[in-house]
Amino acid sequence: MKEVGFAVVGVRNFADSYLNNIAELEEEGEIKLTAVVVKDQIKNAKKVRDLRGRGIAIYNSYETLLKEAKASVDIIGLPISIPTHSRLAIKGMQAGYNILLEKPPAPTIQELDAMIKTEKETGKFVSIGFQFIHSTTIRKIKHFILDGKLGEVKEIAAKGFWPRFKSYYDRNDWAGKSVYQGQLVLDGPIHNAFAHYLNNMIFLAGSDLNSSAQLKQIRAELYRAHSYIEADDTSCLAAETTTGTKIYFYVTHVPEKTRHPYMEIIGTKGKIKWHMENEVTKIELNNGQINEFDCEDLNPHQEVFRVAAAKQLGLIENLYCTPENTRSFTIAINGAYDSAKKIKVIPHQLIKEFTNDQGEYQTVLPGIDSLIDKAFEARKLLSDLNEVDWAAQSEWINLENYNIFNPFI
Structure with missing residues (x-):
């Protein structure tokens, strides 16, 4: 060969x-x-x-x-x-x-x-x-959903808490930028570090193995605590697919503690819990059946190369992840910025910036972990909790037939 x-x-x-x-x-x-x-x-x-x-x-x-x-x-x-x-x-x-x-x-x-x-x-x-679209667990979950075993998927929600230090934003000229040299970057958590987990949800809501869901509408809030970047570092959004599945996403780069992404998929026949770390997955059905599995030692980073090579060799017909089936992800990002209208700066007196024990310059927003946990459980955006003065309400954006994003007009 x-x-x-x-x-x-x-x-x-x-x-x-x-x-x-x-x-x-x-x-x-x-x-x-x-x-x-x-x-x-x-x-x-x-x-x-x-x-x-x-x-x-x-x-x-x-x-x-x-x-x-x-x-x-x-x-x-x-x-x-x-x-x-x-x-x-x-x-x-x-x-x-x-x-x-x-x-x-x-x-x-x-x-x-x-x-x-x-x-x-x-x-x-x-x-x-x-x-992760190439991973064992996400593809097993998609098959499970398509086989009807979870019933109708009502909602999918994910959250993640990853600190990002100054060294992360200093690694290149565009990190932490919304615009660089006149070109859009949108280097916030939903579009870069946590992008996988938003894309996972949209993919899992899709109608077949090769498709992601089409989105009907989105509402998002974008916040910034870091004093030296221009992009958002704490974001949340709610979206709805054209078939009625609700999607919720909550992520921050200024947490008090690191927690890897966690996702819940709620269907009429049960619930799926997925943890990014080791891709630990637990399916709990309403009839009492429980199914658990992990990544089976398959490295999804390497599977990306294997799948592309298999396509090149004619061994498979369809790539797993393409511009076509990430189109809804990109629309979600653009719609999120349209919805938020601007990145809301969190008052500086509410944040802590310091050199941590590892010698990294770190920013922390005290209380953000519990706020995200509450929002995740309630399936609300941060402003809907009515607990913080800095949270800003946003509007729903229609995403059907969405084909142009231009924040400069």
């Missing part, structure tokens, strides 16, 4: 995880790293030497890769800055390559639709790196 040649654009930050995952997967015999783009070859001299020592071609620009790598590269991995996603994915497809694009797919629905249009025009594909 022919090996699938992968190129990776970049060697630092998340690009490094791409390189590590591909290196481990090469032992399986279907995937091979054949090219890497390294713009600053002086700063990354050791990495360049190591890669060249393994026989991997090094290019100093994306444009050079596109022109010269056809003989050895089938799929280009793009773990790149959010505002460049659509533009570079389109350029790659137009040059004759398939694309593995890191999440989130694009900041605006019109950029995503441009990718979909280019897929159709070129016959090339884009696989989106939402790894």
Whole structure:
């Protein structure tokens, strides 16, 4: 069987995880790293030497890769800055390559639709790196729902508490930005760090294994506690699908304690509880039946590469995660910003900013953990709790036939 040649654009930050995952997967015999783009070859001299020592071609620009790598590269991995996603994915497809694009797919629905249009025009594909759509547990849950075992899905809710330190926002020029160099980034928790878990819910509400749900409306609240960023760091939203499933999402980067994402799926025949850590899943049906499973040692980060390679080799018909089935996710993000209208700044006297025991500069909003827990249990947004003066009400936004997001008008 022919090996699938992968190129990776970049060697630092998340690009490094791409390189590590591909290196481990090469032992399986279907995937091979054949090219890497390294713009600053002086700063990354050791990495360049190591890669060249393994026989991997090094290019100093994306444009050079596109022109010269056809003989050895089938799929280009793009773990790149959010505002460049659509533009570079389109350029790659137009040059004759398939694309593995890191999440989130694009900041605006019109950029995503441009990718979909280019897929159709070129016959090339884009696989989106939402790894949990590739996971054992999420796909088992989707099959369970589609088989009717949970009954009608009434609501899906998720929450997550991940601190983000100053070093996280200092790692590149666009982190923590809403706009960078005139381009939208929307680098808040719902669009970046916690994006997987919003996408999971929309996917699980979809009508078949390859589709996500279509959204009817959304209401969202976006807040910022960090004093040195411009994007939101604490967000909540409520959405409704066109088939009536309610979706609720609560996340923060300024928690008192770290808690990994947790999701509940409520159906007319029972409840599913999913924990991101080890993907521990428990299904409790109304008839007393209980079913439990975990990730079965499948690494969803690596499955992203396996699935793209299988598509390249013609072994599967449908990719798991595509621009088409992440379209509702992007609409949800755009609609959330339309609903909130602006990011509400939490009064500085209510937050704590300090250097923690690990030497990281950290921001904490005291009380946010319990507020999110209450909102999650009540399926309300933070302002609906009527417990905090800084919470701001927002309006419902109709998402049917939604195809343009422009916050500048």
